[in-house]
Amino acid sequence: MKELGATDVRQLEAALFRKYGDLKWWPAESADEVLIGAILTQNTSWRNVETCIASLRINGMLSCCSISESGREKLAVLIRSSGFYNQKAERLTTVCGKVCEDYGTLELMTRRITMEKAREFFSGIKGIGRETLSSILLYALHLPVFVMDKYTWRMLGRLGFETGEKRPDHVESVFVSALGGDVNRLRNLHAMIVNLAKDNCKSKPICETCLLRDNCDYAGREIIVP
DNA sequence: GGCCAGGACACCA
DNA sequence: TGGTGTCATGGC
Structure with missing residues (x-):
């Protein structure tokens, strides 16, 4: 070796x-959408995720604040085709709520955050593991990491x-x-x-x-x- | 019908 | 610390 x-x-x-x-890459129109897609695609093919993204877009729920304000049950219905929908609805609600509360959007977070602060912000949030975090840092926050x-x-x-x-x-x-x-x-x-x-x-x-x-x-x- | 997909986490030995 | 079970739909 x-x-x-x-x-x-x-x-x-x-x-x-x-x-x-x-x-x-990444196929998304906003940093919030990257975050949402990163969680939806956990152990799931992107084809299934695209269906969910489309549903969320139609319902005006492709931002952290709109997701945090929606009910978890409604969210679970919209992301059903990504699998693990109850688990992912909970994870999305949690992380989106924190982003919305502290920064509003990930775009706004990008302007004010360092690598260390970003890692600190996401650490400990249930559902944000190593790979998902790397995807968020690289594709949403423009920080130099490798997935x-x-x-x-x-x-x-x-x-x-x-x-x-x-x-x-x-x-x-x-x-x-x-x-x-x-x-x-x-x-x-x-x-x-x-x-x-x-x-x-x-x-x-x-x-x-x-x-x-x-x-x-x-x-x-x-x-x-x- | 079985396998795999752009994981993460809890639990147990 | 490492292995295993669970979460679950949809395409091939």
């Missing part, structure tokens, strides 16, 4: 960029790197420093990895998706590394 270094990260980014280019999701762990493992899932902070710091803390590059690298995972490996004769899906027996290591 190899130790992941900055060069490895940049090579990975370059290989993926040749395939996907700039994906302009270490299960696709990334799996991919690193299959590329032969000592991923050390027990020390995610270290691996994340390698990604961030390798890309010079560039928020746009950090966003796009994660987006490209997710898109790689979405590709259907079994429908393609040569595919890199195998790096990311357990149900594929193809070891595509030599394809992804330039």
